Amino acid sequence: MDSIIYISPSRSSFVRKDIDFLSKRYRVLSPDHNWKNKGALVFTFLKQAFFLLSYIRTSKAIVVMFGGYWAFLPALLGRVFNTPVFIILGGTDCVSFPALNYGNLRKPLLRTVIGWSYSLSSKLIPVDDSLVKQHYSYSHRYPYPEQGFMSFFPNLKTPHHVIYNGFDSNQFISPKEPKELNSFICVASVDSIMRYTLKGIDLIVELANTFKQCKFKVIGVSDELNKRVNPNLENLEFISFIDQTALVSYLQDSEFYLQLSISEGFPNALCEAMLCGCIPIGSGVGAIPKIIGETGFVISSDKIMELCDTFQRILSLSSEERLEKGAGARQRIITEFDIKKRESEFFQLVEHG
Numbered sequence: 091m092d093s094i095i096y097i098s099p100s101r102s103s104f105v106r107k108d109i110d111f112l113s114k115r116y117r118v119l120s121p122d123h124n125w126k127n128k129g130a131l132v133f134t135f136l137k138q139a140f141f142l143l144s145y146i147r148t149s150k151a152i153v154v155m156f157g158g159y160w161a162f163l164p165a166l167l168g169r170v171f172n173t174p175v176f177i178i179l180g181g182t183d184c185v186s187f188p189a190l191n192y193g194n195l196r197k198p199l200l201r202t203v204i205g206w207s208y209s210l211s212s213k214l215i216p217v218d219d220s221l222v223k224q225h226y227s228y229s230h231r232y233p234y235p236e237q238g239f240m241s242f243f244p245n246l247k248t249p250h251h252v253i254y255n256g257f258d259s260n261q262f263i264s265p266k267e268p269k270e271l272n273s274f275i276c277v278a279s280v281d282s283i284m285r286y287t288l289k290g291i292d293l294i295v296e297l298a299n300t301f302k303q304c305k306f307k308v309i310g311v312s313d314e315l316n317k318r319v320n321p322n323l324e325n326l327e328f329i330s331f332i333d334q335t336a337l338v339s340y341l342q343d344s345e346f347y348l349q350l351s352i353s354e355g356f357p358n359a360l361c362e363a364m365l366c367g368c369i370p371i372g373s374g375v376g377a378i379p380k381i382i383g384e385t386g387f388v389i390s391s392d393k394i395m396e397l398c399d400t401f402q403r404i405l406s407l408s409s410e411e412r413l414e415k416g417a418g419a420r421q422r423i424i425t426e427f428d429i430k431k432r433e434s435e436f437f438q439l440v441e442h443g
Contacts, residue, residue, distance in 0.1 A: 091117050092115075092116050092150040093148055093149045094116045094117075094149055094151045094153060094440060095118075095142070095145060095149050095151075095152040095153070096108065096112065096118050096119070096120040096152075096155070097121070097138075097160055097164050098154070098155035098160070099156060099158055100125075101122070104358055107429065108178075111433040112153075112440075115437060116440070121137075121141045123138055123141075125158065125159060125160050135159075138163050139163055142163060142167050143167070146167055146168070146173055149173060151173065151440045152164045152168050152176070153176050153178065153440075154178065154207075154211075155178050156179070156180050156183050157177055157184075157204040157207055158194060158200070161177055161203075162206060162207045162210075165177070165208075165211045166206075166210055168210070168211070169210050174212040175211040176213050176215050176439060177211045177215065178215045178217065178253075179214055179215065179217065179250075180217055180221075181217075181354055181355025181376060182194050182355075183195070183204060183239070184216065184221040184222075184237065184238055184239045185234075185353050186201075186234065187232050187352070188234075189232050190232050190288060190352065192284060192353065193353070195239075195242050201242065205243050205246075208243060208246055208248055209246060211248055213250065213251055213439070214239070214248055214250040215251060215252070215253050216239070216252050216355075217255050217356035217377065218254065218376055219252055220375070221355055222239065222252075223236075223237075223238035223239075223240040223241050224237050224238045224241075227390075227391075228373055228374050228392060229352045231392065251439070254377070254426075255358060255361070255427065256427055256428055256430070256432030257358075257362065257365060257423055257427055257428065257429055258428075258429045259365055259420070259423065259424045259428070262338060262363075262365035262366050263338075263342075263365070264417070264420055265342035265343070269344060270343050270344065272303060272305065272345065273306075273344045274297075274304055274306045274344065274347070274348050274371075275307045275309065275344035275347055275348065275368065276291070276348040276350070277309045277337065277362075278291070278310045279310045281312040281315055283318075286319060288351060288352050288353065289350070290348070290350025290392070291308055291319075293392065293394065293397060294308060294348055294350065295321050296394050296397075298323050298326035299321070299323065300398055300401075301325075301405070302325055303325075305325050305326075307326075308327070309329045309337065310330075311330065313330050316328045316330070337362075341362065342366050344363070345412060346368060346369045346404070347359075347364065347368035347370050347371065348371050348372075349370065349371070349378055350371075350372070350397075351372075351373055351375060352375065353376065354378055356376065357376070357378065357381070360378065360382075361381060364419035364420055364422065365423050366420070368419065369386050369404075369412060369415045369416050371386055371404065372386070372388055372389065374390045374391075381422075381423075383422055383426075385415055387400055387403075
């Protein structure tokens with residue numbers, strides 16, 4: 091069995107999904123290096139170099155999740171040893187929002203290292219076309235009109251090929267019972283004020299304040315941040331991190347899903363919620379409009395008045411329309427973003443470049 095190397099900064103759920111399907115055909119070698127400790131960065135580079143030099147000669151390809159410091163040595167040594175290197179671009183590695191303190195490309199040194207990595211790699215694999223180049227107009231609070239890696243590296247010659255994220259419809263299913271009326275949910279890892287704003291949780295708080303007849307849940311807020319920002323509204327609940335079984339249960343109970351992010355690549359939680367029959371409501375950034383299609387509502391601006399106007403239309407939906415949209419949301423993910431599609435395209439990529 092051929093080997094491939096899979097490099098990532100963490101073992102997130104989407105990383106594990108990639109490794110799972112790649113393991114059907116290849117022996118996947120994936121080191122567990124700590125890239126969060128910036129004080130030990132030199133030591134981490136040395137560990138990574140030793141690992142790569144031990145296995146690169148016998149590996150068919152190197153796959154890297156996200157552009158970052160961890161992508162540089164794989165790209166460089168891949169070029170030296172003539173081993174194909176494919177960097178998956180997920181979102182933060184393609185944008186810069188300095189006032190929000192978000193985006194890897196806002197940091198000069200990291201941006202330089204990422205640029206080198208992209209130029210040395212064999213092919214870039216963004217999860218959506220919006221990460222290549224886009225005119226950004228959603229947030230009036232953080233107006234940075236040009237985003238996408240080609241906006242920051244206009245002379246980059248490395249080819250790119252978009253491969254969407256994929257989902258298993260058997261893991262996320264619609265409930266048989268009716269959903270709770272006018273219930274809204276958001277799932278996001280929120281452990282700082284930056285991520286609280288980035289994921290649009292501040293807007294959800296304003297919605298909860300305005301629409302008292304609706305119930306809102308935000309899953310993934312750390313206990314520490316919860317103590318600092320929870321407005322203690324009767325119709326809004328902040329919930330800490332939960333396992334997948336509990337998450338599916340929450341999604342199955344909710345009528346609507348909120349993805350009001352200022353910036354996104356290809357949000358997995360949105361797709362998982364749609365598979366559970368949630369009607370999607372999302373900001374017009376990244377892949378969100380493409381994911382939602384005609385099955386839900388896309389917000390073109392983060393101005394609260396526009397969001398409230400859209401909510402009035404949402405709440406006027408009949409029960410029949412809600413059932414139809416929820417069923418349509420699930421079918422859209424099954425049809426357009428099945429895990430088998432990502433699996434097939436990755437096997438084609440590794441075999442033929």
